[in-house]
Amino acid sequence: MVDASALVIPRFHDVLGDIMAHGHTHYWLHGGRGSTKSSFISVCIVLLILANPEANAVVVRRFSNTLRDSVYQQVLWAIDALGLIEWFRARVSPMEVVYLPTGQRIVFRGADDPLKLKGTKFPRGYAAVIWLEELDQFDGIEAVRSILNSLRRGGSDFWVFYSYNPPRSAASWVNVERDERLRRADTLVRGSSYLDVLESHPDWIGAPFIEEAEYLRGVDETAWRWEYLGEVTGTGGAIFGNVVAERIGLARAAAGRVRVGLDWGWWPDPWRCVRCAWEPAERRLLIVGERSATRMTPEETGRLVQEVLTFSDAPGEQAYLHDEPVWCDDTPDGKVQMATYRRDLGIRARPARKARMRRLSYEWLAGLREIVIDPAACPLTLEEFRMKEYRRERDGTWTDEIPDGGDHSIDAVRYAMMEDVLRG
Incomplete structure (x- = not known):
């Protein structure tokens, strides 16, 4: 038996409970390097597949050639960490992970191949879970809506995850959209950083990462706040810094x-x-x-x-x-x-x-x-x-x-x- 909460930093414990209870439809997770938001989402996706027999998952990045070495490996890590490796079969072409007892699938798609994305079908159930990784690389909220409209069909319950490191500029569309999401009742917004990980699981990060972060903190605190804390520090041209x-x-x-x-x-x-x-x-x-x-x-x-x-x-x-x-x-x-x-x-x-x-x-x-x-x-x-x-x-x-x-x-x-x- 594996305690799933042991794979999640305390910053996300209440979010995990909310996800499993379907408290919201949209989960907007932003943060700096080493904030474990992607690891957290991959664990949630596997758990949602187990808990909902009609649920399949679609993991999307802006470019398909970035899938294999990022989100695909991340989901395989979550399956292994949960002690479920023997219950899943993974393959690269087509890139997918299949839950063997039911045939539910986790598929991986690039937004640069709209035909494959739009044509995503499942022999059982529907695309109940969607993960948009590196959200800031997408072409804007209109492109995101188009993707969601293509995938969210055939069911009533959906979980949509968004993860990204905030761009510096407050004018970036993801930073503007984050402010809008804070006002939406169907969305839970949560930020995290490596400091949250240090409080409970410093071994997850390692000394070299910490040394690099602290070095940058000493020589350029603004850059450290943006890169490691995920703060919107601006491009240096903001008129109102107050x-x-x-x-x-x-x-x-x-x-x-x-x-x-x-x-x-x-x-x-x-x-x-x-x-x-x-x-x-x-x-x-x-x-x-x-x-x-x-x-x-x-x-x-x-x-x-x-x-x-x-x-x-x-x-x-x-x-x-x-x-x-x-x-x-x-x-x-x-x-x-x-x-x-x-x-x-x-x-x-x-x-x-x-x-x-x-x-x-x-x-x-x-x-x-x-x-x-x-x-x-x-x-x-x-x-x-x-x-x-x-x-x-x-x-x-x-x-x-x-x-x-x-x-x-x-x-x-x-x-x-x-x-x-x-x-x-």
């Missing part, structure tokens, strides 16, 4: 000074309204609410502004419409909008006085101690602040120029804080 993604409770949001800003838009550029809570003593800005729209009249967007201004002052108290100023984009269209807000809705709309203040307001925000953004309430704002970078030349060098675009929430925040910027 952004923190964190749920913000009502009491904390109500304690700050209310600031509301609005960036005018129609289509394709959106209209955007953001509510902030300003903590001047700590030089900390909390971003607690957002609304976004396209092709809406001033009367319609005005109702959204009223929603932003409607909140309670303390937990348990009744929410009400606050009579706070709303600092607006003072373009010609923005002025028409402000007039409607004042005349028809009683909103205290004011021009932000943004002229020649773009660079200074960016620097003021970047110089704050923290910009804390609630990822559930303000996902669009969080994405913009994380992805905004200085302009990069073709040779890879950074300039101090701030490119335009992808900044609707940022502009709304700048307008909300413009009086404080000017005062500072």
